[in-house]
Amino acid sequence: MSELRWDPINKEWIITATHRQDRTYKPPRDYCPLCPTGEGAFPTEVPAEDYDLVVFENKFPSLQALAPEPAVVGSDLYPVARAEGICEVVLFTAKHDGIMSKEPFSRFVKLVKVWKDRYEELGEKDFVDYVFIFENRGEEVGVTLQHPHGQIYAYPFIPPKIKKELDSSREYLEETGQCLFCSVLEEEQGDGRRIVASNDSFTAFVPFFARYPYEVHIYANKHLPSLKEFGEKEIEDLALILRTIIQKYDNLYGFPFPYIMAIHQQPTDGSGEDYSHFHIEFYPPYRTENKLKYLAGSEAGAGTYIVDALAEEKARELRETEPFTG
Ligand SMILES: [Zn+2]
Numbered sequence: 001m002s003e004l005r006w007d008p009i010n011k012e013w014i015i016t017a018t019h020r021q022d023r024t025y026k027p028p029r030d031y032c033p034l035c036p037t038g039e040g041a042f043p044t045e046v047p048a049e050d051y052d053l054v055v056f057e058n059k060f061p062s063l064q065a066l067a068p069e070p071a072v073v074g075s076d077l078y079p080v081a082r083a084e085g086i087c088e089v090v091l092f093t094a095k096h097d098g099i100m101s102k103e104p105f106s107r108f109v110k111l112v113k114v115w116k117d118r119y120e121e122l123g124e125k126d127f128v129d130y131v132f133i134f135e136n137r138g139e140e141v142g143v144t145l146q147h148p149h150g151q152i153y154a155y156p157f158i159p160p161k162i163k164k165e166l167d168s169s170r171e172y173l174e175e176t177g178q179c180l181f182c183s184v185l186e187e188e189q190g191d192g193r194r195i196v197a198s199n200d201s202f203t204a205f206v207p208f209f210a211r212y213p214y215e216v217h218i219y220a221n222k223h224l225p226s227l228k229e230f231g232e233k234e235i236e237d238l239a240l241i242l243r244t245i246i247q248k249y250d251n252l253y254g255f256p257f258p259y260i261m262a263i264h265q266q267p268t269d270g271s272g273e274d275y276s277h278f279h280i281e282f283y284p285p286y287r288t289e290n291k292l293k294y295l296a297g298s299e300a301g302a303g304t305y306i307v308d309a310l311a312e313e314k315a316r317e318l319r320e321t322e323p324f325t326g
Pocket residue numbers: 032033034035095096147
């Protein structure tokens with residue numbers, strides 16, 4: 001059972017997906033559904049002895065192309081809708097214990113190419129308004145399958161967090177004639193204290209307004225609304241800076257650093273070319289080597305984040321942390 005329920009108070013859709021209760025939860029390693037199917041072993045999601053990068057549709061999707069009618073009847077106050085969309089899984093490597101920061105540059109290039117391909121293909125579907133590419137990494141952020149993978153949700157609407165950003169950027173454009181994200185990047189580059197890494201096409205920084213101590217955003221240096229506008233140079237430069245940031249994260253305390261990674265770019269409903277700006281946001285839950293940041297009263301109940309660290313200091317720590325070599 002899956003449907004969209006409208007929350008008129010927060011003005012956003014909630015997806016119910018009760019069938020997801022049955023999904024695979026922390027399986028023993030011999031029964032990982034994301035590993036290649038071994039000889040004589042139980043069949044996994046990938047019927048091959050080995051693979052490079054794989055994309056397939058999620059077996060327990062929150063959104064489906066042929067979504068059933070809502071199981072409940074809505075009202076004027078509480079509209080309901082079919083949970084139409086597509087959920088895909090991206091397997092980064094066939095290695096169950098693989099660690100992306102130790103993977104070669106070429107694998108990151110392939111990954112960015114896969115993201116671009118999926119963004120374009122899913123975005124062309126008329127019921128898809130937003131292609132959201134993300135990764136949950138580590139048990140600390142609720143990962144149930146340890147095998148390195150990311151996900152793609154193709155939503156039938158622009159999700160609220162992203163809509164809020166885009167509304168701000170559109171208003172800013174109307175007032176100043178500039179893209180808000182271009183201005184944020186200029187401000188960060190002008191100050192310089194929060195920059196973590198950069199190359200010809202991208203800049204990574206801990207934003208002035210970071211909500212998590214080690215929050216990093218990677219912005220396209222040029223006003224590129226989405227992956228669609230990426231050429232070979234941008235693909236390679238994104239692969240490069242992505243690998244650098246993940247290596248710095250893993251090298252910071254010497255263990256694979258958990259995070260939520262979210263890619264924000266132009267909606268695929270045709271809107272926002274002037275005021276959408278490709279960027280990636282990382283939200284790591286650790287605030288020190290062994291302390292996690294929990295969303296508590298002020299964050300969860302009031303939406304106001306309290307951060308016990310200075311973005312300038314955390315950026316310096318990350319800047320001074322060497323990426324792995326080799
Ligand atoms: Zn596996």
